[in-house]
Structures are given as C-alpha cells and as structure tokens.
Amino acid sequence: MMLKIVKHVLLDILRSRVVLAYTVFLAAASIGLFNMDADTGKSLASILSMVLMLVPLTSLIFATIHYYNSYEFIELLSTQPLRRSTILRGEYLGVSLALSLALLVGVGLPVAAYDGSLTGGCILLAGLLLTFSFTALAFLGAVCSRDKARGMGVAMLQWFFFALLYDGILLLVLFTFQDYPLEKAVIALLALNPIDLARTFVMLQMDVSALMGMTGAVMEEFFGSGLGMALTLSVLVVWILAPLGLAVRLFKKKDL
Amino acid sequence: MITATGITKNFGRLRVLDDFGVTMSGGHAFSLIGPNGSGKTTFIKCLLGTVIPDSGSVTLDGADLLRTPELRSRIGYMPQIGRYPDNMRVAQLFDMLSELRPSSQKRDEELMESFDMRRIADKPMRTLSGGTRQRVSACAAFFFDPQVIVLDEPTAGLDPVSVEILKEKVNAERRRGKLVLLTSHILSDLEDMTTDVIFLIEGRLRFCRPITELREESGGERLGRLMARLMREASTHSES
Numbered sequence: 001m002m003l004k005i006v007k008h009v010l011l012d013i014l015r016s017r018v019v020l021a022y023t024v025f026l027a028a029a030s031i032g033l034f035n036m037d038a039d040t041g042k043s044l045a046s047i048l049s050m051v052l053m054l055v056p057l058t059s060l061i062f063a064t065i066h067y068y069n070s071y072e073f074i075e076l077l078s079t080q081p082l083r084r085s086t087i088l089r090g091e092y093l094g095v096s097l098a099l100s101l102a103l104l105v106g107v108g109l110p111v112a113a114y115d116g117s118l119t120g121g122c123i124l125l126a127g128l129l130l131t132f133s134f135t136a137l138a139f140l141g142a143v144c145s146r147d148k149a150r151g152m153g154v155a156m157l158q159w160f161f162f163a164l165l166y167d168g169i170l171l172l173v174l175f176t177f178q179d180y181p182l183e184k185a186v187i188a189l190l191a192l193n194p195i196d197l198a199r200t201f202v203m204l205q206m207d208v209s210a211l212m213g214m215t216g217a218v219m220e221e222f223f224g225s226g227l228g229m230a231l232t233l234s235v236l237v238v239w240i241l242a243p244l245g246l247a248v249r250l251f252k253k254k255d256l
Numbered sequence: 257m258i259t260a261t262g263i264t265k266n267f268g269r270l271r272v273l274d275d276f277g278v279t280m281s282g283g284h285a286f287s288l289i290g291p292n293g294s295g296k297t298t299f300i301k302c303l304l305g306t307v308i309p310d311s312g313s314v315t316l317d318g319a320d321l322l323r324t325p326e327l328r329s330r331i332g333y334m335p336q337i338g339r340y341p342d343n344m345r346v347a348q349l350f351d352m353l354s355e356l357r358p359s360s361q362k363r364d365e366e367l368m369e370s371f372d373m374r375r376i377a378d379k380p381m382r383t384l385s386g387g388t389r390q391r392v393s394a395c396a397a398f399f400f401d402p403q404v405i406v407l408d409e410p411t412a413g414l415d416p417v418s419v420e421i422l423k424e425k426v427n428a429e430r431r432r433g434k435l436v437l438l439t440s441h442i443l444s445d446l447e448d449m450t451t452d453v454i455f456l457i458e459g460r461l462r463f464c465r466p467i468t469e470l471r472e473e474s475g476g477e478r479l480g481r482l483m484a485r486l487m488r489e490a491s492t493h494s495e496s
Binding site: 009075078256 | 267301304305306307308325326327328329331333335337338339340341342343344348352353355356357
C-alpha cells in the first residue's frame with residue numbers, strides 16, 4: 001500500500017521542473033569542478049564540500065515545501081482506508097527517492113565518468129544518506145509546525161545549525177577545553193551532527209587523516225579506517241530512522 | 257448505521273465538540289446545521305479520521321471506525337476544497353484512489369459520465385478551475401459505491417447545472433439505502449436533499465429530527481428561515 005503512495009508522489013515530483021533544475025545544477029557543478037583541475041582528487045574534495053552544503057539545504061527546503069503543498073492531499077489520503085503511518089512514510093520515501101535520483105544522476109554520473117574511484121562512490125553514498133536524513137528532519141519540523149512560514153523557518157534554522165553553527169560550537173568547545181583529553185568527547189560531539197558524520201566518513205576512506213583535522217585523526221586512531229567508517233555509517237542511519245520515527249509518531253496523533 | 261457517542265474535542269482551550277452524540281441510519285440524508293464554529297466540520301473530520309477526538313467513539317455497523325482505518329473503504333468523502341498534486345492528471349487520481357482500495361470493490365461511474373470526466377481525463381490538476389475540481393472531488397466521493405457518503409459544502413463553486421446533477425445523484429443514492437451526511441450554508445440547496453436535520457450549537461447536539469416533522473410544526477416554513485429562527489432562539493437562550 002505504501003509503495004503505491006511512493007509511486008504517485010515520486011511521479012508527481014519528477015514531472016515538476018524543480019528536481020530537474022536541481023539535477024542539472026549538480027551535474028553542471030560537478031563537471032565544472034572536474035574540468036577545473038587535472039587532479040581528480042582535488043575535484044572530488046570540492047565536490048564533497050558542495051554535497052555537504054547543498055544536499056542538506058535542498059532536502060530541507062524542498063521537503064518542507066512539498067509537505068505544505070501536499071497538505072490537502074495528505075488530508076484526503078487520511079480519509080481513505082490507509083493508516084496514518086503508511087501515508088507519512090509514503091510521502092517521505094517519495095520525496096527522498098526523487099532527491100536521491102537527482103543526486104545519482106547529477107553527481108553520480110560525472111563522478112563515474114571522470115573518476116570512477118571508490119572515494120567518488122563514498123561521496124555519493126554520504127550524499128544519499130544526507131538526503132534521507134535531512135528529508136526526515138524536514139518532515140519532522142513540518143509535522144510539528146502548523147503554518148508554512150514557521151515550518152520554513154524551522155527548516156532554515158536546522159540547516160543553519162547543522163551546516164554552520166555546529167562546527168563553530170565544536171571549535172569553541174575544543175578551544176576552551178584544550179588542556180583536557182577530549183578524544184572521546186569529540187567523537188560523541190561528532191555523532192550529533194549528520195553533516196560532520198558524512199564528512200568524516202568520506203575522509204576516512206580517502207585516508208588523509210593529516211588533512212582531516214582533529215576529529216578525523218581521533219576517529220582513525222580510535223577505530224582504524226574500516227571500523228570508523230562502519231560506525232559513522234550506522235550513526236548516519238540512526239539520523240534517518242530517529243527523526244522519521246518521531247515524525248510518524250507525532251503525525252499519528254495530529255489533527256489535519 | 258453510524259453511531260457517535262460522547263465525542264469531545266478541544267483545540268487548545270476551545271471546546272469544539274462537547275459530549276456530542278448522534279445515531280444515523282442508511283436510507284436517510286442528514287444535514288448538519290449550526291452557526292459558524294459550532295463544530296460541524298470538526299465532527300465530519302472526526303468521522304473520517306482526519307481529526308482525532310479527545311474522547312468518545314464512532315462506530316459503523318458496530319465496528320470501531322476510529323481504530324479501524326480499513327472501514328473507511330466504505331465511506332466516500334467530498335472535501336470543501338479539493339487540492340491535489342499539481343502534476344497529477346485527472347485519470348491518474350482515480351487510478352491512484354482505486355489502487356488504495358480493495359480491487360473487489362464495485363465502481364460507480366455514473367457521476368463521472370454526467371460530469372463528462374473523460375473529456376478532462378488527461379488534464380493536470382493544477383490547470384482545472386475551482387468548479388471543475390469540485391466536480392472531480394464529487395466523482396471521487398461516489399466512485400467506490402460507498403455505503404456512507406459525506407459531502408462538505410458540496411454545492412459551493414458548482415454551476416447550477418452541476419448542482420442539479422449532484423442533487424439528483426445524492427437523492428438516488430439515498431433511495432438505494434445509502435447514508436448521506438451533508439453540510440452547507442446554502443440551506444436552499446440542502447433542502448432538496450435532506451431527510452433529517454442534525455442541529456448543533458456550540459459543539460452540542462440540540463436535536464436530530466426528520467425535516468417533515470420540523471416543517472409540520474412550523475407550518476411549512478422554508479428550511480433557511482426556520483433554522484435561522486432556531487439559531488436566534490438558541491443564542492438568546494444561552495445569553496439569558
């Protein structure tokens with residue numbers, strides 16, 4: 001039943017021009033970055049930065065707008081013989097799959113064509129997980145806020161917090177307590193931000209611990225590359241399931 | 257038969273439905289009538305599962321309607337404002353709704369033919385006018401030949417020809433034993449479809465009586481005038 005909703009949501013989104021524009025932009029940027037530098041490693045690093053900034057932002061904004069635009073339709077679905085959880089999960093999967101498809105085409109194809117290394121694959125995987133995670137966070141924010149303006153505000157705040165503010169706070173903490181052993185605390189703090197997790201995951205694969213600053217170095221020292229990557233991946237999955245689960249729980253009791 | 261008992265719903269500090277209860281049986285068309293903000297739409301939404309009441313129960317032929325979403329396959333609903341995904345085509349909407357239902361369910365395409373849905377089947381929803389969209393919503397409500405038909409302000413935005421077609425359809429379905437539940441502020445439209453009036457004020461049931469009985473008592477007064485008088489009486493009552 002849920003897959004039928006997914007299908008219709010996905011088809012509806014793919015027919016709109018927004019996702020197409022997102023795909024074209026990602027593809028143009030990726031191809032541009034590859035052509036700018038002969039060293040594909042450097043291009044990949046730039047693409048990683050782009051993915052870490054752009055994917056959370058697009059996912060949050062697009063999913064939030066989609067939720068509010070579909071509000072009456074969701075209301076109609078809730079009068080059909082469907083469970084509330086089925087409706088929200090269907091909408092969620094439809095949106096995240098559409099955005100994932102854009103990422104796979106827009107970044108995946110150029111990376112495969114120009115580079116084809118495992119690092120490229122890791123960037124893509126990190127981007128996909130971020131898409132799913134931030135779409136879930138967007139749904140959570142939208143389910144909680146009744147009007148569209150507040151919902152958009154929540155989405156923007158989430159991006160601002162995770163993409164910009166959090167690293168500043170992290171630096172401040174590290175700087176303030178630099179005289180203490182912080183390794184474990186740093187790992188815990190890292191797990192609280194999906195963007196940092198995604199960045200660490202890719203950098204562990206690139207195996208350039210010298211370039212990845214303290215968090216990466218600590219990760220590597222603590223777990224080694226393989227275990228560190230597995231760990232960051234699993235926490236990223238938690239960053240998908242937890243907000244989605246919470247959103248579904250709230251949605252079940254919500255008056256539409 | 258639908259039985260609602262003790263439904264209470266608060267929105268924040270505002271009590272919208274207060275121990276509301278009513279019993280409705282098939283073969284009748286019930287009109288929910290009451291002043292603005294008396295809880296009509298909230299009651300309909302509780303029945304459909306869009307709003308979850310704080311307490312109370314709704315049963316459909318004895319089965320718990322609030323906790324059994326599958327039972328909603330026996331209800332057809334036409335919303336006040338139908339909004340659909342922008343790029344979905346009219347035919348796709350009906351395909352999708354069909355997919356969400358048991359395939360064994362009978363289809364009723366009579367209204368689709370009267371409203372000439374085939375002509376607009378390929379149009380995306382966003383290109384339709386408000387009235388056309390209302391016609392699509394109406395067709396969707398009757399599409400699965402449901403046992404219960406809920407119409408929220410069905411005539412708003414429809415042209416006179418469509419209103420007449422809809423009225424005829426409602427009456428035909430009621431005579432076939434269906435349960436119809438209506439709201440509207442255009443009481444003259446309701447008058448031709450209603451058999452029973454559910455009158456509610458401030459979230460409480462005032463009465464649920466056959467329209468013929470009401471007419472007899474008031475000496476053949478028109479429904480609009482009659483209800484306006486009752487509402488005024490009710491408000492002076494609550495003030496004194």
